[in-house]
Amino acid sequence: QTVVTQEPSFSVSPGGTVTLTCGLSSGSVSASYYPSWYQQTPGQAPRTLIYNTDTRSSGVPGRFSGSILGNKAALTITGAQADDESYYYCVLCVDGGISVFGGGTKLTVL
Amino acid sequence: EVQLLESGGGLVQPGGSLRLSCAASGFTFSTYAMSWVRQAPGKGLEWVSVISGDAVTTYYADSVKGRFTISRDSSKNTLYLQVNSLRAEDTAIYYCVWLRFHYHGMDVWGQGTTVTVSS
Numbered sequence: 001q002t003v004v005t006q007e008p009s010f011s012v013s014p015g016g017t018v019t020l021t022c023g024l025s026s027g028s029v030s031a032s033y034y035p036s037w038y039q040q041t042p043g044q045a046p047r048t049l050i051y052n053t054d055t056r057s058s059g060v061p062g063r064f065s066g067s068i069l070g071n072k073a074a075l076t077i078t079g080a081q082a083d084d085e086s087y088y089y090c091v092l093c094v095d096g097g098i099s100v101f102g103g104g105t106k107l108t109v110l
Numbered sequence: 111e112v113q114l115l116e117s118g119g120g121l122v123q124p125g126g127s128l129r130l131s132c133a134a135s136g137f138t139f140s141t142y143a144m145s146w147v148r149q150a151p152g153k154g155l156e157w158v159s160v161i162s163g164d165a166v167t168t169y170y171a172d173s174v175k176g177r178f179t180i181s182r183d184s185s186k187n188t189l190y191l192q193v194n195s196l197r198a199e200d201t202a203i204y205y206c207v208w209l210r211f212h213y214h215g216m217d218v219w220g221q222g223t224t225v226t227v228s229s
Binding site: 001034036038040045046047048051052057087089091093096097098099100101102103104 | 145147154155156157160162167168169171172205210211213214215216217218219220221222
């Protein structure tokens with residue numbers, strides 16, 4: 001059973017930079033897991049931010065960036081804004097066509 | 111522009127069945143893989159299933175394997191999810207998702223359809 005790990009919560013000051021991570025309970029995340037990142041506010045459908053590790057989806061501002069940091073995938077928000085306060089989910093393609101989401105990170109901007 | 115519109119959700123008793131539909135537009139339907147992702151009330155996202163563009167290959171989460179069936183009809187540009195033997199824990203919003211690549215790169219999401227399993 002593959003478990004994808006994310007920080008349950010994080011906080012950042014307006015204008016600050018925050019890096020959220022996405023790991024595996026056992027093993028390292030690499031680009032071959034094709035990590036993607038999604039933003040979701042309550043009551044709304046998820047919005048795609050990043051796919052294929054570091055490719056921004058259409059219309060996503062440049063302050064969102066994806067990467068591999070050490071043994072995890074990472075989502076960095078540079079110059080955080082109040083409306084970045086959301087839940088953030090990562091997903092990894094772990095086995096052929098099987099994907100697994102992380103539990104999500106609740107980001108607070110204060 | 112890729113657009114997805116789900117339908118077919120509703121209230122169903124435990125053990126019951128539903129067929130969820132996702133009408134797609136804005137792309138060559140048979141070229142791209144599609145997925146279903148669900149979200150139980152107050153919980154995170156859960157990947158459910160994926161189907162290849164040619165409908166030949168499918169994958170399922172262990173939690174739904176043997177009970178759910180994903181399919182697609184290119185003549186109608188529609189994705190389906192047949193959900194059988196429903197349990198209370200299947201209560202969720204079910205999202206249809208367009209994939210940019212073969213089995214990864216979930217990118218465009220529908221607004222979701224709600225399934226409630228309760229007696």
